[in-house]
Amino acid sequence: MLKKIASILVWVFLFGYLIVVFSFANGKSERLVISGTQVNVVDSVKRGFVREVDVERIIKRKYPQIVGASNSGINKEVLEDLIDKIPYVKKSEVYNSLSGKLIVEIKQRNPIVRILSGKGYYLDSEGEKMPLSTNYTSRVLVVSGVVNDQLIKEELFELVKFITNDEFWKSQITQIDVDKDREYVLIPRVGAHKIELGSIENFQRKFQKLNALYTKGFTKKGWNTYSKINLKYKDQVVCTKKK
Structure with a gap:
């Protein structure tokens, strides 16, 4: 019983002490x-x-x-x-x-892509628009072509996040171009080729095929052998040689 009373008294003392400390700190802050x-x-x-x-x-x-x-x-x-x-x-x-x-x-805020539509704007990491700045230009992925809010919401932002969340694709893919039929073309940093992704459907699988070409095919043929890489067809990669 005495231990219980002592424990209660300790807690009462601590509570009172904290009230005094906070009151003192608050008063000091106000002054x-x-x-x-x-x-x-x-x-x-x-x-x-x-x-x-x-x-x-x-x-x-x-x-x-x-x-x-x-x-x-x-x-x-x-x-x-x-x-x-x-x-x-x-x-x-x-x-x-x-x-x-x-x-x-x-x-x-953290911009991850720049949209070249109208006056242009960024999208941040949450998909919200950011105006361009006269003070600073962020070196991010660029999207050109036929872009609108509906496209961004329904599919484009998902593709952008996939690219920017992967260290290799983030460094390799510099631009996405979209046509009126929602067909995508990717512009790489390394290599003299364009990448025809086609529609957004199964785009992750298409990137897997592209990665296999980069890691296996290009080690033998070289990065500047082709002018176009077509990923539109299921389980196929069609490459067009430079003329």
């Missing part, structure tokens, strides 16, 4: 004075869509005299909402350092 701002784009080495100066401009537009301002007067959720409206931002987080700096951490 903080903003000493400056710091923008960290955590994946800036991989892509450069978001510039620190643009984020700083958003902060100063909302809080022109932010340096020296009380932390309690800064609505961090509002700042996050404003920064998240930048079309290249996936997620932002705003918080304070112990010294009073306002820290903004940003993760950018």
Whole structure:
């Protein structure tokens, strides 16, 4: 019985201690004075869509005299909402350092393909559109030809994900061209040939056939022997020699 009472008293003490600590920390945070701002784009080495100066401009537009301002007067959720409206931002987080700096951490969206339709745009890793940027160009797979939202949703994005999720195909296939009949032609990085994939049907099997040709056939014939590789036919690969 005494052990049970002692255990309860320990938990009550710990609970009270945590309340005091959190109250103290919250009070200290409210009394903080903003000493400056710091923008960290955590994946800036991989892509450069978001510039620190643009984020700083958003902060100063909302809080022109932010340096020296009380932390309690800064609505961090509002700042996050404003920064998240930048079309290249996936997620932002705003918080304070112990010294009073306002820290903004940003993760950018990840484009995996560029669509050459109209003014052009990217699709990110979730299939959502991203506008092109005047600050940065992402070196990604390119799609040209007859492209619309329905095609992207029904089949094109699946093909794009397959290519970009495979290290070999991602490095080898640089462009996809689509005609009005939804027939696909692939442009490789290495080799003087075009790859006629045909329709999207059984495309993974077609890539298996192409891989077999690359690993077995081209080691003997060479990468520049053919001008066209046709994968349309079941269990066949039809190659046209260069003239």
